[in-house]
Amino acid sequence: MRFAFGVWILSTFTARVIALGSSVCSLTPVGHGKDDTNQVEAAIAHCGHGGNIIFNAGQYNITRKMTWNLTNSRVDLHGYLNFNPDVEYWLNPNNTYRVVFIQSQASWFVVTGRDFVIDAHNVGGIQGNGQTWWNYFSNRTREDGDGRPIAFTLSHVTKGIVRNFRIESQPFWCNTVADSKNVIYDGMLCNATNTNPAFAGQNVVPNTDGIDTYRSDDVQLLNWDITCGDDCLAIKGNSTNILASNVSCHGGNGVAVGSLGQYVGLNDIVDHVTFEDVKLLRLPSTVQPNMGSGVYFKTWTGSVNGVPPTGGGGGGGFVSNVISRRFTLDRVSNPIHLYQTNGGHSNDTPSGLQFSNLTFEDWQGTSLSNTIVNLQCSPAVPCPNMLFKDVDVATPSGQGASFVCVNVINEEGLPGAFIMID
Numbered sequence: 260m261r262f263a264f265g266v267w268i269l270s271t272f273t274a275r276v277i278a279l280g281s282s283v284c285s286l287t288p289v290g291h292g293k294d295d296t297n298q299v300e301a302a303i304a305h306c307g308h309g310g311n312i313i314f315n316a317g318q319y320n321i322t323r324k325m326t327w328n329l330t331n332s333r334v335d336l337h338g339y340l341n342f343n344p345d346v347e348y349w350l351n352p353n354n355t356y357r358v359v360f361i362q363s364q365a366s367w368f369v370v371t372g373r374d375f376v377i378d379a380h381n382v383g384g385i386q387g388n389g390q391t392w393w394n395y396f397s398n399r400t401r402e403d404g405d406g407r408p409i410a411f412t413l414s415h416v417t418k419g420i421v422r423n424f425r426i427e428s429q430p431f432w433c434n435t436v437a438d439s440k441n442v443i444y445d446g447m448l449c450n451a452t453n454t455n456p457a458f459a460g461q462n463v464v465p466n467t468d469g470i471d472t473y474r475s476d477d478v479q480l481l482n483w484d485i486t487c488g489d490d491c492l493a494i495k496g497n498s499t500n501i502l503a504s505n506v507s508c509h510g511g512n513g514v515a516v517g518s519l520g521q522y523v524g525l526n527d528i529v530d531h532v533t534f535e536d537v538k539l540l541r542l543p544s545t546v547q548p549n550m551g552s553g554v555y556f557k558t559w560t561g562s563v564n565g566v567p568p569t570g571g572g573g574g575g576g577f578v579s580n581v582i583s584r585r586f587t588l589d590r591v592s593n594p595i596h597l598y599q600t601n602g603g604h605s606n607d608t609p610s611g612l613q614f615s616n617l618t619f620e621d622w623q624g625t626s627l628s629n630t631i632v633n634l635q636c637s638p639a640v641p642c643p644n645m646l647f648k649d650v651d652v653a654t655p656s657g658q659g660a661s662f663v664c665v666n667v668i669n670e671e672g673l674p675g676a677f678i679m680i681d
């Protein structure tokens with residue numbers, strides 16, 4: 260009915276619409292336990308090419324998977340796309356997309372296309388109803404690729420802008436950008452916070468990553484606020500020219516580069532990544548017990564241990580030219596960490612995926628351990644050019660800081676007393 264109203268606007272103002280060369284679709288939630296998916300799809304079909312879709316305030320009930328193909332268009336989302344929390348429905352593989360290659364992750368909402376803006380004006384976005392999912396999975400096995408859906412997926416996007424967008428209680432990864440280029444996210448909130456007292460003190464929100472970037476070039480993550488129980492940002496294979504600026508991470512594992520090298524025969528390249536003005540903020544332990552790292556880097560080993568999405572290893576590639584500057588830490592467990600043994604065993608072949616040119620500059624705040632830097636590079640491909648400048652993180656009172664570099668070829672800027680093993 261409401262969409263009929265939108266069509267009415269179109270037909271009434273046909274002359275003006277044609278004169279402007281664009282169309283406008285305006286929606287209001289149907290309400291009363293009804294389903295909004297049809298009217299949302301119809302609005303995107305009518306106005307998603309060269310037009311403007313205006314969602315008025317309210318909750319839009321989305322009951323099935325949905326793709327928006329936007330070209331030369333604009334979406335003003337003043338309300339929430341509320342994904343119906345029917346967990347078993349969504350877990351049927353027929354009811355989600357698998358457009359994200361890595362780990363065969365599922366998506367319930369995919370945006371594709373080019374030259375578009377989605378602006379949620381800080382008052383709209385996605386309601387993920389994650390608490391229902393976290394309760395459901397609290398006593399079940401969680402695995403990559405198990406069908407828990409990514410809340411908001413950009414796939415095959417060129418020149419897309421997402422502005423002031425809120426994602427409340429993502430069940431799984433909050434965002435993914437894959438196979439895309441020239442994407443700007445300016446203003447993003449993701450909040451995976453358990454409120455079930457039965458799980459106080461536990462991390463029942465694993466895999467609620469703020470974003471995973473994959474096979475994408477030129478992506479900006481500006482002004483992000485992430486509350487999660489996993490990676491605040493995760494830079495995965497073939498992410499190049501990535502800028503993350505002004506990011507607050509509340510709880511979770513911290514900022515990740517990886518995991519990389521999961522797929523044998525596939526090279527993962529991460530080049531030219533800058534993280535700046537990043538805050539890692541520990542939450543009360545009843546809410547979220549983890550606040551892992553400032554930034555951490557991880558690869559699988561050189562051996563193949565099972566197959567993706569859950570196993571893997573043996574993949575190549577490299578990581579280079581990553582700058583992490585102006586980090587503020589609040590009681591982080593392992594401030595700067597690099598390891599190349601993800602999913603591995605002690606007698607595995609070492610990883611052949613090399614890290615070089617990593618810069619850490621202007622770090623302050625507090626660590627819960629006295630090991631501020633712990634770089635464990637692969638003996639097969641030691642790390643050249645590890646540069647530290649003004650890394651000034653306080654250790655627990657009375658403890659001396661330690662800096663560990665294993666298989667590091669050329670380090671600059673750490674105190675002379677650091678431990679170097681190669």
Ligand SMILES: *[C@@H]1O[C@H](CO)[C@@H](O)[C@H](O)[C@H]1NC(C)=O
Pocket residue numbers: 290291292293294295320321322343
């Ligand atoms: C969403 O629509 C479905 C199908 O009509 C309905 O069962 C469900 O109650 C609706 N949810 C809300 C929150 O209105």
Ligand SMILES: *[C@@H]1O[C@H](CO)[C@@H](O)[C@H](O)[C@H]1NC(C)=O
Pocket residue numbers: 308328329330371372
């Ligand atoms: C999106 O729309 C454009 C323009 O009509 C079309 O070329 C493209 O194939 C569509 N993409 C998808 C994924 O449907």
Ligand SMILES: *[C@@H]1O[C@H](CO)[C@@H](O)[C@H](O)[C@H]1NC(C)=O
Pocket residue numbers: 351352353
């Ligand atoms: C998925 O869809 C296919 C084709 O319609 C059907 O054969 C299959 O049973 C469905 N799977 C599930 C789990 O419902």
Ligand SMILES: *[C@@H]1O[C@H](CO)[C@@H](O)[C@H](O)[C@H]1NC(C)=O
Pocket residue numbers: 398399
């Ligand atoms: C999980 O816990 C709920 C109650 O919290 C219970 O009803 C359900 O049977 C349990 N499921 C499994 C698989 O143990």
Ligand SMILES: *[C@@H]1O[C@H](CO)[C@@H](O)[C@H](O)[C@H]1NC(C)=O
Pocket residue numbers: 450451452454484486
């Ligand atoms: C996240 O959600 C929790 C629980 O609803 C709330 O207490 C907290 O203020 C929210 N955080 C942000 C940053 O919105």
Ligand SMILES: *[C@@H]1O[C@H](CO)[C@@H](O)[C@H](O)[C@H]1NC(C)=O
Pocket residue numbers: 446481482483484505506507
């Ligand atoms: C940083 O991002 C937050 C949103 O997470 C925003 O409120 C704040 O204004 C931004 N700060 C600057 C200096 O732009």
Ligand SMILES: *[C@@H]1O[C@H](CO)[C@@H](O)[C@H](O)[C@H]1NC(C)=O
Pocket residue numbers: 474496497525526527528
């Ligand atoms: C990354 O790009 C390189 C070519 O630049 C390609 O060989 C490799 O397969 C790509 N890896 C992934 C994970 O797509």
Ligand SMILES: *[C@@H]1O[C@H](CO)[C@@H](O)[C@H](O)[C@H]1NC(C)=O
Pocket residue numbers: 579580615616644
């Ligand atoms: C690392 O930096 C050096 C010096 O700036 C540069 O010559 C080299 O190409 C860089 N390495 C990579 C893999 O980009």
